[in-house]
Amino acid sequence: MSELKCPVSVLIRDIRTTIESGELNVPRSRRIAEEIQELLGDIAWGRASEAHVDAIQDLAEELGGTTDDRSPEVADLVRSAFADHREIFHSHISSRNCATGDCARLAPAPCQMTCPAGIDIPTYLSLIGEGRDAEAIAVIRRDCPFPWVCGLVCTRPCEFMCVRGRIDKPVSIKPLKGFAAERAMSHGEYRNPAPKPPIGKKVAVIGAGPAGLSCAYYLALEGYAVTVFESRSSAGGMLLLGIPRYRLPREVIDRETAMLKTLGVAFEFNTRFGVDATFQTLKEDDFQAFFIAIGAHLPFKLGIPGETTSPHVIEAVDFLRDVALGWRESPGNKVLVIGGGNVAIDAARTALRLGSREVVIVYRRTRSEMPADPEEVEQAEEEGIGFEFLTIPVGVHDGDKALEGLECLKAELIAADDKGRMRPRPIAGSEFMMEADVVISAIGQQVESDCLASLTTLEWSRRQTISVNTITMETSMEGVFAAGDAVTGPATVIEAIGGGKRAARAIHRCLNQLPQPQFPPVPVRRGRIACAEVPANIKMTIDRPEMPLLNLDRRRTTFQQVELGYAESTVRDEAKRCLRCDICLRCGKCVEICRDKMGVNALSMGYFDFDHPVRTDFRSTAELCILCGACAANCPTGAMDVRDVGTERILSLCGTILNRERLVVCEDCGKVIGTDKYMRFIQKRTGAMPKLVSTERFCDACARQKTAAFSGDKAPV
């Protein structure tokens, strides 16, 4: 790596080095230095406001006044950087650009950038590849406190952006995380980082779902006294009450939430906000900030006759919650589930496991419009769940004691607007009755806002979710923050975790009068792990593994976990498929140099372009590459590397060995002069020049000595 030129990057590096060296012994000075580093990070990433400059300088003065021996020196570093390069700091803020490119050099990999929680995926995959599972979990928990949960149920946006997917298939990021978490927990190596000393400030978190727990975790690490108020008797929120146990065992939730208790987070269970604990009473109890993460638990109604009067129509969220809390009775022999999302699939598969003989999902559109995760749909079909597409329920018919059935209409899809959106249109006269013992409605949920009625100045969106600034998760009420499904509507676990983490940072800044960022956070690189050496043929031929599943009979009858996880050897191999995009930025300079300057064109890397990926084959490099090293010399990040090892010259890209050739040495002095291919390339380029020396191989110096014998002075007359 070349030297940093940008004063912002230099200052960040110097402060980080000082913090990491442990030379700041006084906790207060270390905290101030970390705050300066974080605000500088905002500037480096173009997410700062002008207020950041003043705030950093104020913090530097505060740091200079602490009793730490090293503090004045660090404060001087900041002062002199701002005195000498003030306009560059302002330029970063106004242009959100770094002229030297140094700040961009820290660019996170696409997978990390995509993760709503900003987890440093390449770093933890590399650690898992080396068998360092506990270290991988520590890296993940810097950004997400629930690696095990996410390793089982994350919707894995990272895999959709995985660059490896442009070559063949994305890396199996989610299951690798799950494996490492399970292994670390099993070996007793899943530990909390040390929290900062208590700072005497109290924060109330309303709701113990993934957003609330994440916010609580990161605030507790900062030294805040956090209390989580939860209306249920245990922590987990939708993780516990909405996701069936065959996808996410309760033990996983309990073990990971228990980590918060050991960190000092207090829980008040069976406590309803607005009833048992109100905003006013909590303020009187010295809570200085509030984080609302109450989720979206109120089901939408179908709006059809008989729905609210029949005891045989139940809501999917209520059904799943009851089963999660221990109810184990079959809802009926024949069950109809209305909806096409993941909740409908979960309800149907749960009913099957409780003993229902026939479970059918009724959906108004076709299979291709189903919004549920395709893997979940496929697993449901394997288990015997039926589907009735293009079917619109129009009424529930109740008999004396049992349900007579669900009256439905067949539908056809028509274009409903100029953008091609297809809408189901009922077909007149197509009424028919579907027999059922019970109907489960799974058409979505909304936020249950009653508990927040006393927060009269809290603004709501037209979607009936809490309005927030999505950068800081601040609501319209000062000191009140919100995230999770209460803000987004029913969304993903990892979004809730990311929102909780963002809110924790914003609450910290709010309570310390620090300026808030103006742009969304850029994820933080947590390390630069050395690349594992993998031959190109191995890199290209390892296939993404299939997930082993529980046998079908058990899937249909028990709540045992369906996905069994990979074997250890599979995990270690799969990690090798990672392209290490945290190091290779895919700038294309290596390809350009090789093709345009050298005229060799040995690099077949078609994965650089998101929109139009073309063929990639790392193996083909060896056919043409002359090992000149021009690609490595021009690589801005050190991803492309050429080095002499023993008697060979090896070219590698992030550890993938693209080419290796035996070295040619000077026949006179023994100095390395390149490879055969390189020598032939040079000879071809200089082919017109007279060959003064025969086919013998000499280095430049020895060649000059040899040719001197034929110089004009000594040539015979």
Add this chain to the structure above:
Amino acid sequence: MVFRQGQKVEIYQKSTDESWEPYMDTYVGLHGVITDPDHTINDPEALVEVSLVDHGTHRFPQDCLRLLDS
């Protein structure tokens, strides 16, 4: 529902929806992938989750998105 998980999209215009925030103006023209479509009621008003190339994952109103390929 127009958008499906895994589809490539472009933020081709600003949205007039209340959920559109000022910082999103800088995203117009960027490409990305639908990572979490409207998972429940196929509501054209629902926000969908999009991962933008080099610019993170956000929820956008659907009127600012268009498919890049089918």
